[in-house]
Amino acid sequence: MSTIAIVGTQWGDEGKGKIVDILSEKADYIVRFQGGNNAGHTVVIDGTKYILHLLPSGILHDEKKCVLGNGMVIDLEGLLNEIEFIKKIGMSIEGRIFVSERAHLILPYHKELDAASEKLKGNGSIGTTLKGIGPAYRDKAGRIGIRIADLRDEETFKEKLKWNIREKELILKHVYNYDMSFDFDEVYSHTMRVYEKISPFVADTVSLLNQAIDTGKKVLFEGAQATLLDIDVGTYPYVTSSNSSALGITTGTGISPKKIEKIYGIAKAYTTRVGGGPFPTELKDNVGELLRARGHEYGSTTGRPRRCGWLDLFALKFSKMVNDLDGLIITKLDVLDAFDEIKVCVGYELNGEIIDYFPSTAKELSEVKPVYETLPGWKSKTTHIKRFEDLPKETQNFLKFIEDYLEVEIPVVSTGPQRDETIPRHEIW
Ligand code: GDP
Ligand code: IMO
Ligand code: MG
Numbered sequence: 284m285s286t287i288a289i290v291g292t293q294w295g296d297e298g299k300g301k302i303v304d305i306l307s308e309k310a311d312y313i314v315r316f317q318g319g320n321n322a323g324h325t326v327v328i329d330g331t332k333y334i335l336h337l338l339p340s341g342i343l344h345d346e347k348k349c350v351l352g353n354g355m356v357i358d359l360e361g362l363l364n365e366i367e368f369i370k371k372i373g374m375s376i377e378g379r380i381f382v383s384e385r386a387h388l389i390l391p392y393h394k395e396l397d398a399a400s401e402k403l404k405g406n407g408s409i410g411t412t413l414k415g416i417g418p419a420y421r422d423k424a425g426r427i428g429i430r431i432a433d434l435r436d437e438e439t440f441k442e443k444l445k446w447n448i449r450e451k452e453l454i455l456k457h458v459y460n461y462d463m464s465f466d467f468d469e470v471y472s473h474t475m476r477v478y479e480k481i482s483p484f485v486a487d488t489v490s491l492l493n494q495a496i497d498t499g500k501k502v503l504f505e506g507a508q509a510t511l512l513d514i515d516v517g518t519y520p521y522v523t524s525s526n527s528s529a530l531g532i533t534t535g536t537g538i539s540p541k542k543i544e545k546i547y548g549i550a551k552a553y554t555t556r557v558g559g560g561p562f563p564t565e566l567k568d569n570v571g572e573l574l575r576a577r578g579h580e581y582g583s584t585t586g587r588p589r590r591c592g593w594l595d596l597f598a599l600k601f602s603k604m605v606n607d608l609d610g611l612i613i614t615k616l617d618v619l620d621a622f623d624e625i626k627v628c629v630g631y632e633l634n635g636e637i638i639d640y641f642p643s644t645a646k647e648l649s650e651v652k653p654v655y656e657t658l659p660g661w662k663s664k665t666t667h668i669k670r671f672e673d674l675p676k677e678t679q680n681f682l683k684f685i686e687d688y689l690e691v692e693i694p695v696v697s698t699g700p701q702r703d704e705t706i707p708r709h710e711i712w
Pocket of ligand 1 (some may be wrong): 291295296298299301323324325326327560578614615617618697700
């Protein structure tokens with residue numbers, strides 16, 4: 284196997300960081316293809332927790348090459364801080380980080396626009412991470428975005444920045460009623476100062492990755508966010524602004540769909556969501572609170588408490604279809620160790636009728652009632668179990684139920700945040 288991808292199948296925070304870190308062992312390149320520092324990917328090594336927002340989760344393996352693809356939106360200062368952190372913990376970065384010259388920049392006005400837009404929406408706000416992601420992608424689609432390559436030519440950058448600042452001030456003033464100005468000289472010189480430190484890492488990653496694949500290198504694509512947050516197939520408008528399912532891999536890297544060999548999804552053994560939007564299996568009771576407490580469900584990027592609920596297999600069926608998953612990795616199984624019984628959603632009812640499709644509108648999805656199957660809990664610790672056969676019978680049945688319902692294999696099960704708290708079942712590569 285030469286290329287594999289790991290993508291979230293729910294609303295994010297499924298444990299992509301942990302799994303990508305483990306799979307990086309066998310990879311030559313680990314590649315982010317969309318999103319920006321709205322992501323928070325946690326890797327725990329020997330009890331120490333590392334949260335990565337922009338650098339791929341393979342960065343904690345010396346020797347591995349990490350790529351930030353053209354589909355990303357990059358906050359240069361955030362990136363510099365992460366690179367400095369990696370250096371500080373004594374890891375080499377020499378020849379290991381490649382940032383696409385085609386990636387778009389997040390600039391200070393994007394963050395202000397993110398906040399202004401959320402404020403204006405009031406109760407209907409998306410609950411974004413306020414990192415400026417949506418406004419940066421808006422500029423990309425509007426063909427006024429500034430790309431990393433633009434910083435190579437001072438005149439080009441100056442011209443584009445001037446135009447953008449003027450446009451953003453007008454929008455902030457006349458649309459959002461914010462009287463805000465940006466000091467051109469300050470934004471320009473600050474961006475250039477940071478860019479000087481990042482420039483050694485800037486590369487034509489489209490050619491780099493295609494050549495790597497053509498010469499038999501192993502490339503691991505790391506999704507950020509997740510399928511239900513995908514701008515096209517997710518629960519629009521409560522989504523992020525990029526294609527955060529496997530559908531974004533090709534446009535976000537410049538690699539043909541013909542070259543993506545296997546796609547694996549990740550799901551928690553239950554469901555969480557952070558921010559606004561419909562969530563059919565959400566539990567606003569003690570059970571939801573227990574899931575949050577046991578799973579430490581607080582955002583890695585914003586610290587917000589995550590909304591929690593039972594596993595939604597009906598939604599996962601949609602994710603499986605969209606990504607055409609080769610396998611589904613189940614994480615945080617240990618969080619369910621304390622429950623007498625465990626519910627899984629196996630269908631949706633809308634206006635008293637069972638429906639056979641995953642709703643495309645937020646309104647419909649907010650009105651569905653989940654149909655549950657109740658499975659017995661196992662009430663014992665799974666964290667140190669190393670083999671599938673050694674899991675309690677009820678746990679095995681829970682996992683087999685998921686496999687049968689979704690008609691997909693579970694190649695790996697995760698029972699704790701540490702690298703070795705993992706049960707491998709089938710080779711991934
Ligand atoms: P990501 O955004 O998909 O990388 O996920 P996050 O890092 O935002 O959130 C996952 C959280 O769960 C992190 O704190 C991980 O350390 C933790 N985690 C990952 N796998 C497991 C697991 O199997 N069990 C438990 N208890 N925690 C896990
Ligand atoms: P990882 O990669 C969970 C959510 C936000 C908000 C919506 C849009 O760690 O799984 P944005 O700032 O992207 O415009 O916010 O998407 N969101 C995430 N939720 N995990 C993430 O990333 C997320 N990134 C964005 O909470 O609802
Ligand atoms: Mg996260």
